[in-house]
Amino acid sequence: MPKRICVTGASGLAGRAVVADLLEHGYEVLATDVVPPSPQLPARWSRPDLTYTQADLTDYGDAFEVIAGVDAVAHLAAIPAPSIFTPARTLNVNNAVNSNVFLAAAQAGVERVVWASSETTLGLDFGPGNLPWYLPLDEDHYPRPTSTYSLSKVLGESMAEHVSAWSGIPFVALRFSNVIDPARYGEFPAFEEAPESRLFNAFGYIDVRDAASSVRLGLEAEVTGARSYVIANRDTVMSRSTAALIEEFFPGVEVRRELGEHESLFSTERAHVELGFEPRHGWRDA
Ligand SMILES: NC(=O)c1ccc[n+]([C@@H]2O[C@H](COP(=O)([O-])OP(=O)(O)OC[C@H]3O[C@@H](n4cnc5c(N)ncnc54)[C@H](O)[C@@H]3O)[C@@H](O)[C@H]2O)c1
Numbered sequence: 001m002p003k004r005i006c007v008t009g010a011s012g013l014a015g016r017a018v019v020a021d022l023l024e025h026g027y028e029v030l031a032t033d034v035v036p037p038s039p040q041l042p043a044r045w046s047r048p049d050l051t052y053t054q055a056d057l058t059d060y061g062d063a064f065e066v067i068a069g070v071d072a073v074a075h076l077a078a079i080p081a082p083s084i085f086t087p088a089r090t091l092n093v094n095n096a097v098n099s100n101v102f103l104a105a106a107q108a109g110v111e112r113v114v115w116a117s118s119e120t121t122l123g124l125d126f127g128p129g130n131l132p133w134y135l136p137l138d139e140d141h142y143p144r145p146t147s148t149y150s151l152s153k154v155l156g157e158s159m160a161e162h163v164s165a166w167s168g169i170p171f172v173a174l175r176f177s178n179v180i181d182p183a184r185y186g187e188f189p190a191f192e193e194a195p196e197s198r199l200f201n202a203f204g205y206i207d208v209r210d211a212a213s214s215v216r217l218g219l220e221a222e223v224t225g226a227r228s229y230v231i232a233n234r235d236t237v238m239s240r241s242t243a244a245l246i247e248e249f250f251p252g253v254e255v256r257r258e259l260g261e262h263e264s265l266f267s268t269e270r271a272h273v274e275l276g277f278e279p280r281h282g283w284r285d286a
Pocket residue numbers: 008009010011012013014015032033034035055056057058075076077078079080081097116117118119175176177178179180
Protein backbone atom coordinates (compact mmCIF):
# COMPACT_ATOMS: atom_id res chain seq x y z
CA MET A 1 0.00 0.00 0.00
CA PRO A 2 1.49 3.37 -0.94
CA LYS A 3 1.73 5.82 1.90
CA ARG A 4 -0.88 8.58 2.07
CA ILE A 5 0.56 12.03 2.63
CA CYS A 6 -1.42 15.17 3.42
CA VAL A 7 0.33 18.09 1.68
CA THR A 8 -0.75 21.48 3.08
CA GLY A 9 -0.19 24.64 1.05
CA ALA A 10 -0.52 22.40 -2.01
CA SER A 11 -1.55 25.24 -4.33
CA GLY A 12 1.59 27.24 -3.51
CA LEU A 13 5.03 27.32 -5.07
CA ALA A 14 6.67 24.69 -2.87
CA GLY A 15 3.47 22.71 -2.29
CA ARG A 16 2.90 22.13 -6.01
CA ALA A 17 6.43 20.79 -6.41
CA VAL A 18 6.04 18.57 -3.33
CA VAL A 19 2.78 17.10 -4.67
CA ALA A 20 4.39 16.39 -8.06
CA ASP A 21 7.50 14.85 -6.46
CA LEU A 22 5.53 12.61 -4.09
CA LEU A 23 3.22 11.37 -6.88
CA GLU A 24 6.29 10.67 -9.01
CA HIS A 25 7.72 8.57 -6.17
CA GLY A 26 4.64 6.41 -5.67
CA TYR A 27 2.90 8.16 -2.79
CA GLU A 28 -0.80 8.88 -2.54
CA VAL A 29 -1.43 12.58 -1.93
CA LEU A 30 -4.22 14.37 -0.17
CA ALA A 31 -3.57 17.95 -1.29
CA THR A 32 -5.08 20.78 0.69
CA ASP A 33 -5.03 24.57 0.61
CA VAL A 34 -7.25 27.49 1.53
CA VAL A 35 -7.38 28.46 -2.16
CA PRO A 36 -8.56 26.18 -4.98
CA PRO A 37 -6.16 23.67 -6.50
CA SER A 38 -3.56 25.18 -8.76
CA PRO A 39 -4.09 24.53 -12.49
CA GLN A 40 -0.46 23.40 -12.41
CA LEU A 41 -1.41 20.34 -10.33
CA PRO A 42 -2.41 17.19 -12.19
CA ALA A 43 -6.22 17.09 -12.51
CA ARG A 44 -7.44 15.15 -9.48
CA TRP A 45 -10.14 13.35 -11.39
CA SER A 46 -7.53 12.07 -13.84
CA ARG A 47 -5.62 10.01 -11.25
CA PRO A 48 -6.76 7.96 -8.27
CA ASP A 49 -3.66 8.73 -6.19
CA LEU A 50 -4.48 12.47 -5.79
CA THR A 51 -7.37 14.08 -3.95
CA TYR A 52 -7.87 17.72 -3.11
CA THR A 53 -9.73 19.26 -0.17
CA GLN A 54 -10.07 22.98 0.36
CA ALA A 55 -9.50 23.80 4.03
CA ASP A 56 -8.60 26.76 6.19
CA LEU A 57 -5.99 25.53 8.62
CA THR A 58 -6.56 28.40 11.03
CA ASP A 59 -9.61 26.27 11.93
CA TYR A 60 -8.79 23.20 14.05
CA GLY A 61 -11.74 21.22 12.70
CA ASP A 62 -10.54 21.73 9.13
CA ALA A 63 -6.99 20.74 10.10
CA PHE A 64 -8.11 17.54 11.84
CA GLU A 65 -10.45 16.64 8.97
CA VAL A 66 -7.69 16.75 6.32
CA ILE A 67 -5.09 15.01 8.49
CA ALA A 68 -7.16 12.18 10.03
CA GLY A 69 -6.54 9.02 8.01
CA VAL A 70 -3.23 9.93 6.36
CA ASP A 71 0.10 8.32 7.25
CA ALA A 72 2.13 11.53 7.38
CA VAL A 73 1.91 15.28 6.87
CA ALA A 74 4.02 17.53 4.62
CA HIS A 75 3.09 20.94 5.96
CA LEU A 76 3.90 23.91 3.69
CA ALA A 77 0.91 26.19 4.31
CA ALA A 78 1.75 29.60 5.74
CA ILE A 79 1.88 33.29 5.07
CA PRO A 80 5.27 32.77 3.40
CA ALA A 81 7.14 36.02 4.05
CA PRO A 82 7.24 39.17 6.17
CA SER A 83 5.56 42.32 4.82
CA ILE A 84 2.70 40.63 2.94
CA PHE A 85 0.28 41.26 5.81
CA THR A 86 0.62 43.24 9.03
CA PRO A 87 3.24 41.87 11.45
CA ALA A 88 0.59 40.76 13.96
CA ARG A 89 -1.53 38.99 11.33
CA THR A 90 1.53 37.14 10.00
CA LEU A 91 2.39 35.91 13.49
CA ASN A 92 -1.17 35.02 14.48
CA VAL A 93 -2.10 33.22 11.24
CA ASN A 94 1.14 31.24 11.08
CA ASN A 95 0.92 30.31 14.76
CA ALA A 96 -2.68 29.17 14.36
CA VAL A 97 -1.92 27.15 11.23
CA ASN A 98 1.14 25.50 12.80
CA SER A 99 -0.45 24.71 16.14
CA ASN A 100 -3.59 23.30 14.49
CA VAL A 101 -1.59 21.11 12.09
CA PHE A 102 0.79 19.88 14.80
CA LEU A 103 -1.97 19.13 17.32
CA ALA A 104 -4.21 17.49 14.70
CA ALA A 105 -1.26 15.32 13.60
CA ALA A 106 -0.71 14.27 17.22
CA GLN A 107 -4.42 13.62 17.82
CA ALA A 108 -4.72 11.62 14.59
CA GLY A 109 -1.56 9.67 15.45
CA VAL A 110 0.23 10.13 12.12
CA GLU A 111 3.71 8.66 11.70
CA ARG A 112 5.56 11.88 10.85
CA VAL A 113 5.29 15.63 10.27
CA VAL A 114 7.68 17.33 7.86
CA TRP A 115 7.17 21.08 7.68
CA ALA A 116 8.56 24.29 6.24
CA SER A 117 10.52 26.41 8.67
CA SER A 118 12.76 29.10 7.18
CA GLU A 119 16.27 30.45 6.73
CA THR A 120 14.92 33.66 8.30
CA THR A 121 15.22 31.98 11.73
CA LEU A 122 19.01 32.31 11.27
CA GLY A 123 19.02 36.12 11.43
CA LEU A 124 17.83 37.50 8.06
CA ASP A 125 17.77 40.20 6.78
CA PHE A 126 21.56 40.54 6.79
CA GLY A 127 23.12 43.90 6.03
CA PRO A 128 25.79 46.28 7.31
CA GLY A 129 23.99 46.65 10.67
CA ASN A 130 23.15 42.96 11.00
CA LEU A 131 26.11 40.74 10.26
CA PRO A 132 26.09 36.95 10.81
CA TRP A 133 27.73 35.68 14.01
CA TYR A 134 29.87 33.36 11.87
CA LEU A 135 29.95 31.70 8.45
CA PRO A 136 28.87 29.41 6.94
CA LEU A 137 25.41 29.63 8.52
CA ASP A 138 24.35 26.35 10.06
CA GLU A 139 21.57 25.07 12.34
CA ASP A 140 23.27 26.52 15.46
CA HIS A 141 23.09 30.09 14.09
CA TYR A 142 19.70 30.14 15.80
CA PRO A 143 17.33 31.46 17.08
CA ARG A 144 17.70 34.94 15.62
CA PRO A 145 14.26 36.09 14.43
CA THR A 146 14.04 39.69 13.19
CA SER A 147 10.41 39.74 12.00
CA THR A 148 7.10 38.26 13.16
CA TYR A 149 7.38 35.92 10.15
CA SER A 150 10.67 34.44 11.37
CA LEU A 151 9.35 34.51 14.94
CA SER A 152 6.41 32.36 13.79
CA LYS A 153 8.90 29.80 12.47
CA VAL A 154 10.99 29.87 15.68
CA LEU A 155 7.82 29.41 17.73
CA GLY A 156 6.78 26.64 15.32
CA GLU A 157 10.06 24.82 15.90
CA SER A 158 9.59 25.19 19.65
CA MET A 159 6.02 23.87 19.42
CA ALA A 160 7.20 20.97 17.26
CA GLU A 161 9.77 20.02 19.89
CA HIS A 162 7.16 19.79 22.64
CA VAL A 163 4.37 18.18 20.60
CA SER A 164 6.91 15.63 19.40
CA ALA A 165 7.93 14.89 23.00
CA TRP A 166 4.30 14.48 24.11
CA SER A 167 3.23 12.38 21.13
CA GLY A 168 6.40 10.50 20.16
CA ILE A 169 5.86 11.64 16.55
CA PRO A 170 9.02 12.75 14.70
CA PHE A 171 8.86 16.37 13.48
CA VAL A 172 11.25 17.45 10.72
CA ALA A 173 11.64 21.22 10.23
CA LEU A 174 13.18 22.28 6.93
CA ARG A 175 14.74 25.73 7.12
CA PHE A 176 14.40 26.54 3.43
CA SER A 177 16.51 29.19 1.79
CA ASN A 178 14.74 31.40 -0.78
CA VAL A 179 12.70 28.93 -2.84
CA ILE A 180 13.24 29.53 -6.55
CA ASP A 181 11.26 28.35 -9.54
CA PRO A 182 13.73 27.48 -12.33
CA ALA A 183 11.81 29.85 -14.65
CA ARG A 184 13.51 32.66 -12.68
CA TYR A 185 17.09 31.61 -13.38
CA GLY A 186 17.24 34.09 -16.27
CA GLU A 187 17.18 36.88 -13.64
CA PHE A 188 20.26 35.62 -11.83
CA PRO A 189 23.11 37.05 -13.95
CA ALA A 190 21.73 40.56 -13.27
CA PHE A 191 22.35 40.09 -9.51
CA GLU A 192 26.04 40.67 -10.27
CA GLU A 193 25.25 44.35 -10.95
CA ALA A 194 23.12 44.69 -7.79
CA PRO A 195 24.57 42.36 -5.14
CA GLU A 196 22.89 44.36 -2.36
CA SER A 197 19.56 42.99 -3.59
CA ARG A 198 20.63 39.50 -2.50
CA LEU A 199 22.54 40.43 0.66
CA PHE A 200 19.42 39.93 2.81
CA ASN A 201 19.74 36.16 2.70
CA ALA A 202 23.51 35.88 2.29
CA PHE A 203 23.16 35.17 -1.45
CA GLY A 204 21.44 31.81 -0.91
CA TYR A 205 18.66 29.96 -2.73
CA ILE A 206 17.06 26.56 -3.09
CA ASP A 207 15.65 25.21 -6.34
CA VAL A 208 12.00 24.34 -5.76
CA ARG A 209 12.58 20.81 -7.09
CA ASP A 210 15.33 20.23 -4.52
CA ALA A 211 13.12 21.74 -1.80
CA ALA A 212 10.50 19.15 -2.81
CA SER A 213 12.97 16.27 -2.66
CA SER A 214 14.08 17.39 0.82
CA VAL A 215 10.46 17.05 1.98
CA ARG A 216 10.33 13.49 0.65
CA LEU A 217 13.67 12.66 2.28
CA GLY A 218 12.33 14.16 5.51
CA LEU A 219 9.38 11.78 5.29
CA GLU A 220 11.63 8.77 4.70
CA ALA A 221 14.74 9.34 6.84
CA GLU A 222 15.32 7.73 10.23
CA VAL A 223 14.61 10.68 12.50
CA THR A 224 13.40 10.73 16.07
CA GLY A 225 12.18 13.70 18.10
CA ALA A 226 12.19 17.16 16.52
CA ARG A 227 15.07 17.92 14.17
CA SER A 228 15.76 21.02 12.08
CA TYR A 229 17.73 21.20 8.86
CA VAL A 230 19.08 24.03 6.71
CA ILE A 231 18.01 23.38 3.10
CA ALA A 232 19.91 25.42 0.49
CA ASN A 233 21.73 24.97 -2.75
CA ARG A 234 25.44 24.31 -2.57
CA ASP A 235 26.29 27.51 -4.47
CA THR A 236 25.37 31.20 -4.21
CA VAL A 237 23.20 33.22 -6.61
CA MET A 238 26.25 35.31 -7.57
CA SER A 239 28.85 35.09 -10.33
CA ARG A 240 31.63 36.60 -8.21
CA SER A 241 33.41 34.29 -5.77
CA THR A 242 32.23 33.55 -2.25
CA ALA A 243 35.53 34.92 -0.91
CA ALA A 244 34.87 38.25 -2.70
CA LEU A 245 31.33 38.37 -1.24
CA ILE A 246 32.62 37.80 2.30
CA GLU A 247 35.33 40.43 1.91
CA GLU A 248 32.88 43.04 0.61
CA PHE A 249 29.72 42.34 2.62
CA PHE A 250 30.74 40.43 5.74
CA PRO A 251 34.04 42.05 6.81
CA GLY A 252 35.44 40.73 10.07
CA VAL A 253 32.92 37.86 10.35
CA GLU A 254 34.51 34.62 11.52
CA VAL A 255 34.72 32.10 8.67
CA ARG A 256 34.85 28.65 10.25
CA ARG A 257 36.08 26.61 7.32
CA GLU A 258 37.50 26.99 3.86
CA LEU A 259 34.79 27.63 1.25
CA GLY A 260 34.86 26.70 -2.44
CA GLU A 261 34.86 29.20 -5.34
CA HIS A 262 31.06 29.68 -5.39
CA GLU A 263 30.17 27.72 -2.26
CA SER A 264 27.01 28.69 -0.42
CA LEU A 265 27.23 30.61 2.85
CA PHE A 266 24.68 28.09 4.20
CA SER A 267 25.94 24.71 5.39
CA THR A 268 23.65 21.80 4.50
CA GLU A 269 25.97 19.23 6.05
CA ARG A 270 23.40 18.06 8.63
CA ALA A 271 20.71 17.53 5.97
CA HIS A 272 23.24 15.69 3.81
CA VAL A 273 24.35 13.35 6.61
CA GLU A 274 20.99 12.73 8.32
CA LEU A 275 18.49 12.98 5.41
CA GLY A 276 20.72 12.11 2.45
CA PHE A 277 19.91 15.54 0.98
CA GLU A 278 21.83 16.46 -2.17
CA PRO A 279 20.69 19.44 -4.28
CA ARG A 280 20.61 18.42 -7.95
CA HIS A 281 19.39 21.58 -9.71
CA GLY A 282 21.23 24.89 -9.86
CA TRP A 283 21.14 28.14 -11.80
CA ARG A 284 24.63 27.65 -13.22
CA ASP A 285 23.44 24.57 -15.15
CA ALA A 286 20.27 26.26 -16.41
N1 LIG B 1 9.27 30.92 -0.77
C1 LIG B 1 10.37 31.00 -0.04
O1 LIG B 1 11.40 31.58 -0.43
C2 LIG B 1 10.38 30.34 1.33
C3 LIG B 1 11.60 30.33 2.06
C4 LIG B 1 11.62 29.71 3.31
C5 LIG B 1 10.49 29.09 3.80
N2 LIG B 1 9.33 29.12 3.07
C6 LIG B 1 8.15 28.44 3.63
O2 LIG B 1 7.79 27.41 2.72
C7 LIG B 1 6.37 27.23 2.73
C8 LIG B 1 5.82 27.32 1.32
O3 LIG B 1 6.13 28.60 0.79
P1 LIG B 1 5.75 28.99 -0.71
O4 LIG B 1 6.84 29.85 -1.22
O5 LIG B 1 5.33 27.79 -1.45
O6 LIG B 1 4.52 29.95 -0.41
P2 LIG B 1 3.12 30.06 -1.20
O7 LIG B 1 2.46 31.31 -0.73
O8 LIG B 1 3.34 29.90 -2.65
O9 LIG B 1 2.33 28.80 -0.63
C9 LIG B 1 1.77 28.79 0.67
C10 LIG B 1 0.35 28.25 0.54
O10 LIG B 1 -0.23 28.22 1.86
C11 LIG B 1 -1.61 28.47 1.69
N3 LIG B 1 -2.20 28.95 2.94
C12 LIG B 1 -1.97 30.14 3.55
N4 LIG B 1 -2.77 30.27 4.63
C13 LIG B 1 -3.51 29.13 4.71
C14 LIG B 1 -4.51 28.67 5.59
N5 LIG B 1 -4.97 29.43 6.60
N6 LIG B 1 -5.05 27.44 5.39
C15 LIG B 1 -4.63 26.68 4.35
N7 LIG B 1 -3.69 27.07 3.46
C16 LIG B 1 -3.14 28.28 3.64
C17 LIG B 1 -1.67 29.56 0.61
O11 LIG B 1 -2.96 29.63 0.01
C18 LIG B 1 -0.57 29.12 -0.34
O12 LIG B 1 -1.06 28.36 -1.43
C19 LIG B 1 5.82 28.30 3.68
O13 LIG B 1 5.64 27.71 4.96
C20 LIG B 1 6.92 29.34 3.73
O14 LIG B 1 6.89 30.07 4.95
C21 LIG B 1 9.25 29.72 1.84
